[in-house]
Amino acid sequence: MKAADWKLRTSQGQGLLIAIAVFLLMFTLYVGNHPAGLTVPVATTAANKAVLLALVAMAQTLPVLTGGLDLSVGMVFVMTNCLASSIVSGEPWQVALGIVVVLLAGALAGFINGAIVVYGRLQPIITTLATGAVYYGIALLLRPVPGGDVQPDLADFMTYTVFEVVPTSLVLLLAVVLIIWLPFRHSVVGRGCYAVGSAEGAAYMSGVAIDRSRLAAFTLAGLLAGVAGLMLTFVTFSGEASASIGGTYTLNSIAAVVIGGTSLYGGAGGAIGSIFGAFILRTIDDLLFVFDLPPLWQPLFQGVVLLGAVSLGAARVFRIKNRLELFN
């Protein structure tokens, strides 16, 4: 019984394990060929860039678990970036208040998505396409031209290292996992998200609070996108209402979710996998740096590796005899 249990858990976590293995392989390849090797600055540069996408991918994971795509995560990311570039500066209390307001704004944006999906009974993908445009519009109003400011010491600290060893951004990511993701994952509402995504009818019949779970998933997605927007402000010391950045992060977050082993049909997977999915995506870019690829071949190379990574993440679905095996 114990052995069977262990086997089941391994097979459920297979997507995550593959993602971790692929990431370790690629990152070793990268560091091994990097002229400077694995130094603290090299790790920090990689971490700062990877954590941004990892946070947005975590945000995307939650709606996907409930069986819907959130096309607005990138735009919430951009909107909170523009907001943070306006209010996270000045006295320490102003900075602290600014951070709280930015996170609340992200959560509110997510809550609005969730409320429209739950009470308006619209498809998540259509709802968030529309609200994403609204959030981008707000970002443009906040910051018509790129600019703004952020508390420089805090930004330096967040994009540098703790004790000159660990990149602060990785610590932030770990904190988000420990404080937000894991408690949520094991809460009743969190389990409800999995239940809704795997079989909504069954979940309803079993008395799962479907509406509350959906609403929580979208709100939390907005909050996580807000954390990412704050982090982008620390990386760039400014805000920019860029539609292309919003679009890029939205699409890459979906790719990261798939690479991390979360089913786009919902109900299986998790945010940890998406983090490694995001790390893999970013390492693909970094590989361009260490290998001398001709510039115009780079997008083709990225696309081919991405396709391979996504296939690997999705491959296990083909091998499954009974869809129940996917569900926890």
Next chain:
Amino acid sequence: MPTKSILGMSLAAVLAVGTVSQSLAAGPEVVSGPGVNPACFAPFSDQTKFLKFAKKDPPYRIALANGFVGNTWRIQMIKTLKAYSEQPDVAPMIAELKVVSTGTDVAAQIAAIDNFINAGYDAILTIAVNPTAFEPVIRRANRAGVVLVPFDNVLDSDEILQVNEDQSEMGRIMGRWLVNNVGNAGKILEVRGLPGNSVDRDRHLGFRDIMGSGGKYDIVEVVGNWDDGTAQKVTADAIAVHGKFDGVFVQGGSTGAVRAMIDAGHPFVPVAGEAENGFRKLCAKHAEEGLLCSSAGQSPGLVAIAAKTALTALQGEVLPQYVSVPIPLVEHPDFKADENYYPDLTDNFFTPNEFPPCDVNITAKEIMAKSEGDQ
């Protein structure tokens, strides 16, 4: 030393890193001008300060952290950099040239520049995707003693070397030329560039500066996005609505604008436009029928000037912080086949690539010989 404990060694390493980072924290020195070779490295204005980097010995490792890639201008720019790095007098100074394109993601471009800094490159050229987001990376570059040279889309900073053409002066040149060729009054069509972009704004303001001072002009303004297709359509529309124009100023997509005039049977009038090969071909062909042209543009060859600026800075020379690159201008009747336009090359080729004051004389054939796949 090898027998010392690991602890001792790592302590020494930490101390060494500490001292190094302190000693290099300064970045370039601000000095008084004039700088070296002022004919090529002209300061942008009287207020431009002068910078001097610590001298390093060649050969150097040079990197280009490009943003998005995919339009003809960028492709020609990358080819130009490769061709320039292989010039006989330049090649011995360059140990390595690496090009990375990161797309429109600002965080990815910052990380690319950081990567080059971490890997110990001597100079990094970049076309920034955003003028404000690079303040922290500028500090990191200066701290590491790396020469960072943004060009084309430059940054809001006076702490690093930058290279660009004076966009408002380009607008003024076009304005003066139209005034000379149209006369004191007339109806003018102005085809603008990509809205919201500083280049579009500066060229427009420079142009209006001249047209507004003396002379009676009725200016019709349309938006052509620097794109042949769009410029052709909006020019056709403007001709349909307003009838006849006495002169045209088109920021980009000049080939399309002239095509629209031909298609509409509009009589040939003076056109001040960009430096596309197609535009110059048409100008040369129809000059006798009255298509007088002035052609100047943002050259992909700017990358060569940026590279030359970086190489000069690495040799410890004094340079203006903001280098104003001479505007490559050709006016009627100076259009000459295979000299400043190329009948055999595509319409999309950007003609100006030679900057004699800078000794940057890469021919069109040399650029086109570099296939995109060539490393």
